[in-house]
Amino acid sequence: MGISFxxxxxxxxxxxxxxxxxxxxxxxxxxxxxxxxxAVVAAGAWATVLGMLGFTLVAQIPQVAAEGRWSPHLLAADxxxxxxxxxxxxxxxxxxxxxxxxxLWRGMRELAAAWxxxxxxxxxxxLTVLDDPVPAAFALPxxxxxxxxxxxxxxxxxxxxxxxxxxxxxxHLAHRHHVFLLVxxxxxxxxxxxxxLMRSGGFALERWADxxxxxxxxxxxxxxxxxxxxxxxxxxxxxxxLAATNGPVPExxxxxxxxxxxxxxxxxxxxxxxxxxxxxxLGQAADSLDRVFDSAAATAAPAPRLAVxxxxxxxxxxxxxxxxxxx
Numbered sequence: 001m002g003i004s005f006x007x008x009x010x011x012x013x014x015x016x017x018x019x020x021x022x023x024x025x026x027x028x029x030x031x032x033x034x035x036x037x038x039a040v041v042a043a044g045a046w047a048t049v050l051g052m053l054g055f056t057l058v059a060q061i062p063q064v065a066a067e068g069r070w071s072p073h074l075l076a077a078d079x080x081x082x083x084x085x086x087x088x089x090x091x092x093x094x095x096x097x098x099x100x101x102x103x104l105w106r107g108m109r110e111l112a113a114a115w116x117x118x119x120x121x122x123x124x125x126x127l128t129v130l131d132d133p134v135p136a137a138f139a140l141p142x143x144x145x146x147x148x149x150x151x152x153x154x155x156x157x158x159x160x161x162x163x164x165x166x167x168x169x170x171x172h173l174a175h176r177h178h179v180f181l182l183v184x185x186x187x188x189x190x191x192x193x194x195x196x197l198m199r200s201g202g203f204a205l206e207r208w209a210d211x212x213x214x215x216x217x218x219x220x221x222x223x224x225x226x227x228x229x230x231x232x233x234x235x236x237x238x239x240x241x242l243a244a245t246n247g248p249v250p251e252x253x254x255x256x257x258x259x260x261x262x263x264x265x266x267x268x269x270x271x272x273x274x275x276x277x278x279x280x281x282l283g284q285a286a287d288s289l290d291r292v293f294d295s296a297a298a299t300a301a302p303a304p305r306l307a308v309x310x311x312x313x314x315x316x317x318x319x320x321x322x323x324x325x326x327x
Contacts, residue, residue: 004080004281004284004285004287004288005049005052005053005080005081005285005288005289007277007281007284007285008045008048008049008278008281008282008285009045009046009049011042011045011274011277011278011281012041012042012043012045012046012049012191012193012278013042013193014274015038015041015042015271015274015275015278016038016042016191016193016194016196016197017193018270018271018274019034019035019038019039019042019197019200019271020035020196020197020199020200022034022264022267022268022270022271023035023197023200023201023203023204024200024203025261025264025267026204026261026263026264026267026268027211027260027261027262027263028204028205028207028208028210028211028261029208029211030263030268031200031204031207031208032180032201032204032205032208034267034268034271035184035197035200035201035204036180036183036184036201037271037272037275038197038271038274038275039183039184039187039188039194039197039198039201040183040187041275041278041279042187042191042193042194042197042278043186043187043188043190043191043194045278045279045282046096046190046191047093047096047190047191048282048286049282049285050089050092050093050096051089051093052285052286052289053080053081053085053086053089054086054087054089054090054092054093056075056079056080056081056086056289056292057079057083057086057087057089057090058090059072059075059293060072060075060076060079068293068297069297070293070296070297071296071297074295074296075292075293075296078292078295078296079292080288080289080292096189096190096191096192097190099189099190100186100189100190102189103185103186103188103189104186104189107182107185107186111141111178111182114140114141114142114178115141115142115143117140118140118141118142118143118145118146119142121140121146121148126144126145126146126147126170126173127146127147127149127166128146128147128148128149129149129150129151129154130148130149130150130151131150131151132150132151132152133150133151133152134150134152134234135150135152135153135156135230135233135234136148136149136150136152136153136234137149137150137153137165137166137169137230137234138169139169139170139172139173141173141176141178144173145173147166147169147170147173149165149166149169152233153165153230153233153234156229156230156233157226157229157230160217160219160222160226161222161225161226161229161230162226163216163217164213164216164217164219164222164223164226164227165213165226165227165230167212167213167216167217168209168210168212168213168223168226168227169209170212171208171209171212171213172205172209174212175208175209175212177205177208177209180201180205181201181202181205184197184198184201184202185198203248203251203252206252207252207255210223210227210252210255210256211260213226214256220256220257221256221257223256224253224256224257227249227252227253227256228249228253231249
């Protein structure tokens with residue numbers, strides 16, 4: 001029975017290890033969605049299995065067992081893991097939950113700050129130009145969001161490269177890449193092994209916006225020059241939110257100077273199969289744990305009491321009367 005709990009854990013670890021290199025070989029849009037799916041499945045399976053194993057120890061507390069109407073002794077005898085392992089799972093769940101809540105609070109705070117800043121900026125067709133000599137350009141999520149670019153950045157870039165840079169930032173807003181980034185961060189907080197996947201996901205989002213810029217200007221070399229020039233010009237500036245200068249710029253420029261990545265259905269199929277195995281084995285683990293608790297509850301249930309008829313047979317009435325009378 002223990003193997004049913006370790007299989008989803010192993011599948012989630014494999015997803016965390018294999019998804020990042022697979023994402024580097026896929027077209028950016030496909031890579032972003034594939035990595036997002038792998039992150040959600042791996043983090044969900046990881047947290048669920050740890051929670052189930054930890055609950056086998058918590059359920060042995062007499063007060064908890066009384067509420068659930070199962071025997072803590074029978075549950076301890078039939079538990080799928082030893083007490084130290086279950087205790088470690090409880091600790092891991094507490095730590096991962098705390099990290100998840102902290103990441104959620106920080107992410108929501110950043111999004112709220114971006115929305116407030118976005119409402120305070122002038123809108124000229126979704127573009128805000130700041131009178132600032134420091135080169136900077138980034139996308140602020142909001143309703144509908146703003147592309148913020150400084151006058152210093154506009155002076156640095158030629159006309160064609162300015163068009164490419166703005167197309168890159170528009171792609172971030174159009175595809176809601178800030179939501180992707182938040183999900184990647186939450187998944188990595190819940191499952192520490194997903195941190196490389198989170199970085200690969202951020203790279204895939206930047207490459208996705210790069211390719212959308214290529215589709216807008218129809219010249220890969222122009223987009224590559226725009227990204228490189230903007231990164232060099234703004235290396236001293238602190239960017240906020242999604243920006244064309246984020247991520248490993250040399251790798252992005254190299255990818256832009258090459259032909260577009262071809263579709264790799266085999267890699268997508270491998271990640272999809274691992275996700276299916278992860279979900280299916282998680283269901284099997286839940287079913288195994290349910291049987292353990294059902295067994296402990298059925299064995300611990302009190303035997304039904306036999307109904308006792310208080311009325312005595314007719315022939316005993318006289319005997320009782322005589323006995324009372326004789327006294």
